[in-house]
Amino acid sequence: EIVLTQSPATLSLSPGERATLSCRASQSVSSYLAWYQQKPGQAPRLLIYDASNRATGIPARFSGSGSGTDFTLTISSLEPEDFAVYYCQQRSNWPPGDTFGQGTKLEIK
């Protein structure tokens, strides 16, 4: 099973600042990585798929990069509604099966 490790566990920033979230895979997943945002009491929302493609309706301040084992989600200028928990998900063909990272909580400083 491929393990995803997200860092940091918690990130404290202020609105307007830049956020950089990391996701590291235990082995290469090519570009098959997605990012999600989850707010309390809500289902997750797809932000990025295939490492760098924004999902429909996602603001341009969200961007994804990376390939192989190291991936980054960047939020260029934080809006109040961006404070939430973020998860990465790998979708590699081998070994088959998806896994999620443990999440990064983005909180207001």
Added chain:
Amino acid sequence: QVQLVESGGGLVKPGGSLRLSCAASGFTFSDYYMSWIRQAPGKGLEWVSYISSSSSYTNYADSVKGRFTISRDNAKNSLYLQMNSLRAEDTAVYYCARDTGYPDGGIDYWGQGTLVTVSS
């Protein structure tokens, strides 16, 4: 609009069984992979299983392999998860979700979730 509505959750004793259902609408169900994902109370997301559009391919997390079975009925626009030999650690909200494509897509629509509690 896309809607995914789960049902079938509830309280079950360890060792028991439960069948979750998901009614899909607002899109061509037979065109999409579908997944079940769960979230234990206060914890992160855990992928459980997915099924290809024609049911020809399924896959399971190691934690549920041999106990859970995913299936779908494209004529009824429905997704199912048969859960047997349930354990306390299976307690979670179970989400039905639509997959935009495997492996280079993501999960773009989620249901509201149904709570499964395994306790004596």
